[in-house]
Amino acid sequence: MPVALLLLPGLAVAHVLDTDLSKLSRTDVFFTYLKLGYTHILPLGIDHVLFVLSLYLLEPRLKPVLWQATAFTVAHSITLGLAMYGVVSPPASLVEPLIALSILFVAIENIVVARLNPWRIVVVFGFGLLHGLGFAGALTGLGLPQSMFLESLVAFNVGVELGQVSVILLAWLLIGRWAANKPWYKRRVLIPASVAIGLMAAYWTIERLS
DSSP, X not given: OOHHHHTOTTGGGOOOOOSOGGGSOHHHHHHHHHHHHXXXXXXXXXXXXXXXXHXXXXXXXXXXXXXXXXXXXXHHHHHHHXXXXXXXXXXXXXXXXXXXXXXXXXXXXXXXXXXXXXXXXXXXXXXXXXHHHHHHHHHHHHOOOGGGHHHHHHHHHHHHHHHHHHHHHHXXXXXXXXXXXXXXXXXXXXXXXXXHHHHHHHHHXXXXXX
């Protein structure tokens, strides 16, 4: 992927809904928002992709990352729902830098810790609450049809999950399946990848604060 795309701070919310929803069936509306949720991760959500990759890299097996992904899913579903129903509405100028900082935190943790700690699930849950607000920012820009508000919200969330699962499975196929148990994994894969992700997250943090 071109470096210029990675450096775009607003890439994760670059959605366009060019469909007249009133002309679609309820099923078509559901799948429209399912697709929007998926594309919010792949290919548009580079920051969320790097966060999921950071979670995976420390312990590159499916079971540990799926536990973390479950905590992340529950958390972002809560804040996404609350934000879309107008219960919470923090400004994007606060949420987006904090999302970048969450990626930086996990990347640094990958470098300094020796192994996956049980308390990381709690940390991931907290960051999931934050990322849910980021998802809500994108979805608010698109809007939800009043006649299918809940169904569209669920569809978008399911699409996000399918995108995240795709990232995890691709990482497992490309990295975990053959490199997870290698003695050189941390030195050659985990640390270089985490450093690269951390530098990108640091750039995003500064960019989003400016």
